[in-house]
Amino acid sequence: MRKVIYNRFGDESVLELTEQAVPGIQKDQLLIRVKAVSINPLDWKVYGGEMKLMSGSAFPKSVGIDFSGIVDQTGSEVARFKAGDAVIGLLDVFKGGALADYVVVKETDLAPKPANISFEKAAALPVTGLSALQIIDQLAAVGANQEVLINGATGGIGLFAVQIAKKRGARVTAVVSANGVADAKKWGADTVVDYTKQDIRHLNQPFDAVIDLSTRFSFKDARRLMKPKAVFVSTLPSPLTLLSSFVNNLFSGKKRKILILKPTVEGFNTLTKLAENDLQIVLDKTYSMTNVREAYQEARRKKIIGKSVIVLD
CATH class of the missing domain: 3.40.50.720 (NAD(P)-binding Rossmann-like Domain)
Incomplete structure (x- = not known):
């Protein structure tokens, strides 16, 4: 599978699109096939080395915090989701890892994707x-x-x-x-x-x-x-x-x-209900995974209206 990593702190030039093995899951985990990943200012603060006290300095590191996708596999102890479910999710904000074809999460990291919005817009919701x-x-x-x-x-x-x-x-x-x-x-x-x-x-x-x-x-x-x-x-x-x-x-x-983001199931439920009703979600621009450096450069330098999203195809 494809995954974006970096092996040193720096600007967008440190981001590398690599080939990795699809990870396995434990009995309390799910494997998600990622459809879209949101770009957040915290991303470039972490890979730029501004948040070393929180992120640590061990490499390689991964990028991407929130995402939308489809459940591919579930562990034996998973009860709330099944293979084929459309979901939105959130990873550790200082570790990332969502910018990959597959990601491993626990149930508490996920919520059902609102059926009335696209995967691209859904990825813009969690963080x-x-x-x-x-x-x-x-x-x-x-x-x-x-x-x-x-x-x-x-x-x-x-x-x-x-x-x-x-x-x-x-x-x-x-x-x-x-x-x-x-x-x-x-x-x-x-x-x-x-x-x-x-x-x-x-x-x-x-x-x-x-x-x-x-x-x-x-x-x-x-x-x-x-x-x-x-x-x-x-x-x-x-x-x-x-x-x-x-x-x-x-x-x-x-x-x-x-603000120190503390995701909760209750918060996820409130957010998805808002999205199912009239919450407006605005996408400034979408990018392909192969243009990851350009995506982060533009998101960091432009006056973004709403969110930018990387779409995995």
């Missing part, structure tokens, strides 16, 4: 959809009539965070680039700010939650926009940010929280 759910429902605990600022609202997480926050009854201010204004409005944002025309640090409005998905808006700047008991959420965990958040939250009413 960013579950991240958005965790941010909106747990970290920020967004509720009715709250004012929520989402910075970087047209990326993979932002796409879902805007929609889910609206479903929770919040009033959403989305911060986007010029080419994302129409999309943010379509997803339900009440107010859309084009950051190329307006500095959000000077917004004259307090928020119950400030969610930074751009990784460029600091907690120091966000504090000026936060109500006394507001929450700031960011998406890049590091030992330093985790420590500073812990210290801040001991003494300040304005809380700082960091």
Whole structure:
């Protein structure tokens, strides 16, 4: 089978398309034939060596976190799925391995694929959809009539965070680039700010939650926009940010929280129900597996609207 690996940290040039043996499974595992794999910013942060403390430095390493596919084989202890089932799945975010023709997982890594969406769109759901759910429902605990600022609202997480926050009854201010204004409005944002025309640090409005998905808006700047008991959420965990958040939250009413994705069966179920109804899933571009380097180069450098996906054929 084909599998993308890398043997050193670096840019997209380290990614290699190799031939590997199809892995075997244990009695509590499933073998999935992968149909599509989502591209996530965490991918290039890991293969770029920015997350060594979490990923480790042993090689070879694999890339690709979330995927859609079809169950090929099941172990004797597997009860929820059978061969032929269409599924979506999620691997360890710091180890990856989804960018392969076959992947081995446990039942808790999977959910049924919503029947009304393609494999390509389904692959875009797990990482960013579950991240958005965790941010909106747990970290920020967004509720009715709250004012929520989402910075970087047209990326993979932002796409879902805007929609889910609206479903929770919040009033959403989305911060986007010029080419994302129409999309943010379509997803339900009440107010859309084009950051190329307006500095959000000077917004004259307090928020119950400030969610930074751009990784460029600091907690120091966000504090000026936060109500006394507001929450700031960011998406890049590091030992330093985790420590500073812990210290801040001991003494300040304005809380700082960091997303560390913790997938659950309940979260998967909530996400698939949303997808079966009216959750919009936007694909910026799809790529073939042979163009993996180009795919990651473009995803890292472009202003992506929604998600990019690699399709295995």
